[in-house]
Amino acid sequence: MDDIRMQIITNAAQECAEAGHGDCGPVVARAAEALCLSVGRTATLISQAQKRLGLAKPRKRRSDAGQSAITDAELETIAGTILHDRRAGKWMIPLQDTIDMLYEGGKIATRLSSNHVARLLRQRGLDGHSLAAPTPHVRMRTEHINAVFQMDASVCVLYKTPQGELLLLEEDGVHYKNKPGNLVRVMDQLLVRFVGTEHASNAIAVRFYTGGETTENALDFLMWMMTQRHDAQGNPMPLHGVPFTLYTDQGGCFKSAAFRNFCSAMGIKQEWHKPRNSRATGQVEVSQNIAERGFESRLRFLDPATITIARLNAMAELWMHKRNGTKKHSRHGMQPYVAWSTITTEHLRIAPSMELMRSLPASLAEPRQVSGNMTVSYALKKGQGSREYDLRYVPGVSPRSKVLVCVNPLAAPAVRVGVTDPATGEIVWHQVEPVAEGWMGYQAGAPVLGQSEFQAMPATPADERRARIAAQAFATPQGPATPTQVQAAQKAGTAPYVGQFDPFADIKAGAASLPTYLQRPGTQHAAAAPTVEAARMSVAAACKYMRQELGDAYDPSTYAWLTERHGSVGVPDDVVKGLVAARRQAMSAKPAAGGLRAVGGA
Template sequence: MNPILTERILAIAQAAEKAGHGGKDAVYQTGCQALGISRATLLRKIKQVSYKPPRRQRVDCGTSALTREEALQISGVMMASHRKNGKRLYSLEQAVNDLRANNLIHAGTSGWIYAEYRFGGETTQNFTDVLINAMQERGGADVLHGVPRILYTDPGCALVSSTLRNLCQTLGIQLIAHKAGNARATGSVEKARDILECHFESGLRFVQVDNIDELNRLVGLWRKKYNRTAIHRRTGMTRTDCWLRITPGQLIKAPPVDVCRELAVSLPENRKVSTHLRVSFRGSEYDVRQVPGICVGDTVQIVRNPWRDSKAQVVMMNENGLEVFCRMPEVAKDDYGFDLNSPTPGESFRALPHTTAQHHLAEVGQTLYGNHHTGETAAAQKARALPLGGRFNPYLDNERDTPPIYLPRQGQVSTVCAPRFEERLNPVVVVQQLRARFQAAGKTWRSEFYTTLTQRFPDGIPADLVDALGDELMAQTGDVVVNLASHG
């Protein structure tokens, strides 16, 4: 978004905030009609440019009752329970329980006052332009220039807008806004405003000023003389003499005006770290191996480096919750797209350096299997050795558990009948059994019995009906075979 569109969207956001509950919809509709965009697009752009206070940090941040050894054991137990398909069997809670059974710039040190007049009041575009102009090297007695390390402002919308924050983020400026209603926090700026009113603006009534360019020419002459001649009570020297004590390491030259304006309207872009520890940005690849704590698959915020086109910057958070910047070089490639610094096949080989996460992973494995080398950990895993030397019993809590005795509950008898499985026999097998039974009973087996059985049971004879069928067929024959041997 350009600065003009950003300013209009900020104005819509402020009007909606003042409208309160129930009145925002009308403001949004008017804004959509004026800008020719949909409501969803308007709300998305408001979210991009509006200031959101950072999430409050927990009061117990940085304190923990968990030792590093315990953390390694917990991590090892959770990792050892992972399946090859990536499914995690142990939750963190389970593992823990089981293991434990105003367009006026004021330099803070020297007090050097930079003043510039703008039409339109304290807008984002005006303040950004003044800041960019103040950082430029102007020469002569107008000595104040360079990129500040900290920009301390009041919480006005123009001073904490997305445009200004993007500029500060890219240039490495720490932007700090004091609490609303605490104007005394920027009292030195208010004093600089008082000096400007008393020593410069008081004389404007005696001269004819036709345009703002003439006004800025006059204030430029005044600030060069005042900072060079007026003695500051705190330092006992002039503001210019005090500023000239800056060292080369402290003075960071600002990029040109056009580059600063480009940085002021560009947002940091999210990029995902590849398996080669690189990110793609503006058509080039950048090496992030030197970024502290970086891991494969991480999503990082990348901004342009205004001093070197061959480098970009990663936006990170330090231990104090403040943004810091880490420069990363561009990967130089030959005409065929190969990395110039990569090893040549057949001549050398080189692996990527281990990330912090990989070092921690190796330490967890060594703690889990009680060794001191990554190779020993891999061998123990291949041999399916018990983690923690078998000292960890995941079911110990269950074995020690004494459940209460619950009274039986009354209920209804189920009306569902159990399924019945019938075993059917081949008629030939049944005939053999029945024929033996007939002979034992002294009766004659007739061939038509076989025909009768196959006709009645074409799918086989149920096993539980064999005895009943034998009795039925035996009743149909009355002859008895006489055993002649018994009458010899």
Template sequence: LHDAPAVSLASNHPNHVWQVDASISTQFYLADDGAKVMDKAVFYDGKPANLKKIERQRLWRYVITDHTSGTLYLEYVLGAESAENLSNVLINAMQKRHEADPFHGVPWMLMTDPGAAMTSSIFRNLCRAMSINLIINQVGNARAKGQVEQAHNIVEREFESALKFKAAQTLEQINEWAGQWMRFFNATSIHSRTQRTRYGVWQLIQADQLRLAPSVAVCRELAVSTPEERKVSNLLQVSFRGAQFDVSTVPGVMVGEKLLITRNCWRDQDSAIAVLVGEDGREQYHVIEKIGIDQYGFAETAAHIGEQYKSHAQTPAQVSRKVLEQIATGTTNQADAESARKSKKVPFGGLIDPHKHVTDTLLPAYMPRRGTSLNVNAPTVELAPLSHVEAAKLLRARLDNLWTPETFSWLQQQYPQGVPQDQLEAIEAELKRPAEVIRKPFSLVLAAVGGE
């Protein structure tokens, strides 16, 4: 049953890390005639109907703390823990409120628990647009934001306890009293870690650490501006809100991929924000600049012909392509790889057999299947006879010097109606027969003609 050991956390400067948490008041609710104490005899689990009656009147307490200085911000809302209430409280905390309250600005990081309001799209959109790195602790690990948890105890003991002696009539009055107490506490209470007041430590913030928030109206508009998906063109640009933005500075960007783009509250028209997801699963924000257009409609970032030469840094796809080229050609640099490719060398030195999966596969010997013969009446093909001239052309090529004018006359006499195509070989053999007689011995020839 012992707790697991914890690790202490440190922040770099005021406004570097804020922690936010909501908690329902276990003592009070706001009735029609003012704040009332929740009597344990009336409001408990055994009487859920009584709790249901005052559901919309229960006080929710939002506390925000600055991790470095310990400064706390306190605000009450009615109803329930919702994305709208959380966003409004954060927006109010970032504004400059009172001359006696120096605490304001946009935090660089915000730690919270994984509640439905904390992970809602409205609250996430607000954090994206304000470039706030949202850190959500794991379920059951409330001590990761122990500072704000302890702040709830301080508020209950030192502020809410006073409401028993003087009941507030409206929510505005409760928040007015809460603001007075908050400024008093931050200005006078000595923090145990810093041994100084909370406002005193927060005042050490530097100019580059203090990011001023836009107006409440602009912040509320940003809370509902969901990032839009945009496709990267071959110029490493995206279209957003009627203009072109340069995304060449976004780490790992590639032509054809899609990026989430949202508004940038700091320079609403001149820049936007590309939303990426890091290896740790957290969102990362990269500012991208709007591309201006000259009087002729050319981009101001374009290279002027004959005067400039520009090229983008290599994208991951280009780098990977070169590495693969060197692996395939067995080289160690791009010049050798291009030379090997031009000489049409076989990839991988011919070590890869593309048919190996075919030749190495042992196929089964299939048993022959018994079948039935098909009786087919083969069609009779009749070929038209060749003319004497057509047949002479074919036979002359075959007989060479044996062909004579008498041969043509013989062909006409033997086949007066034309020469059948299937008789060409027989005719050729017949016409070659005298040549065989001439090649016989001379004595046999004499005997054949009667010895003369």
């Protein structure tokens, strides 16, 4: 386009920008005539020039911009229906089906397209991605070495055959561990990897067991982790001692009576994180992955015939020492063993012998009767002589009182005596202790792991939305449910939105609007009922039956009459019953004799 034509368009664009409403037509017409172009093409060129020159007027905003035919409350109902139908990380019910279901059920007043509703959900943070955002978590700290141990058990990539061989669980083979049907066949022979960590130093301990996540395996691993180990040259290694707190998941082996009693006797406070909150023990969960990738991945290059449990644990301990002694941790900048070695004497509680610890689960809380001189007898170890313990200063104890006695390994030969408080029914134990101090690169004001007085993060919008949705999903006749009621309903497995709408409303509506179908004439089927002959009995059996039914009214000539008519083929059951009925009818119809007669007269 030459300069003259460009100047005409530019001048026209400026005139249109200054012209009032409806005055642009003549300007465009003059420019079109000068350019020898159509009015429409000229208008387009002028509009493009206005945009380049910044003369174009902004488009007027619609008066109903930002408004929607569907309310925020209805959008939350839609989001809640989808959120509560999520299974195994998959959104089950399609959005369009949700809209149809709630519309027919009367929960939403307007039926919009799924694309428009999806856009509104995203704008308001009610889409699945926003609602699935995790709740903010609080980073915890420990105040000294051995303050907290974390433990976890996981099925590893090996299993033990009935012949005792250790084989890899092949991902594409018959023993793939994510195929439940195949897993069941080798469940009793699965190899379990127990991993423990010391929270402050992040030192890792690994050991393998067969037989699953049992209490026996969990106890043995904890005892082994607390016992000091030595390297190949006999030098003592770090990472040992009795922890003050043990943090685990809700596994049955960690909540069994024997495990809890053992921890109680050892002076270990147990903490369990909430179900489905494995992030709380994230350190040991990550350590499971480190052990699987860093150690178990190497087993594929060994001859399976040479792998035994003893060799596996020996190699695992060697790998554990190497990693803890060479790999620097990003938080404190030291190797875990170096960090652990800064432990103070007051925090290093030396574990008793394995023999004593192994005897604890069986010997804990043994009942004893107080003697007349206010003493009880108790043997710390099997085979050792009993010792007497004076209970005169223990409150609530008298001769012949029943008490529970257990050994405190850290105060042996002292024992703990449990006395039942008659007022509350609780057992009061006599004797125990712990302490605190802050360092190791943790924030001074951070809450202490294992204590419950820390404050959680403020609730996020996603938390508030979930709370509102849950309150409506489990609403009561009095109104939205309270957080306590929501927790109780979820724990009880109550279905959401029960009684608030009919989940089959759209199906019923569709079925009710079906057309009346034309009935077609058919041909009658030729099937006929089969003929069933009555059961037969012998003449003798028939006569016996009739005699029982009729008594003295039975006619002896009946036998000959039945033999003549039926003979050896047998008498039909209905004939016998008909004869009995006929005889009874004849007897009831026979008139009784009238008048008086003399008895014994001349």
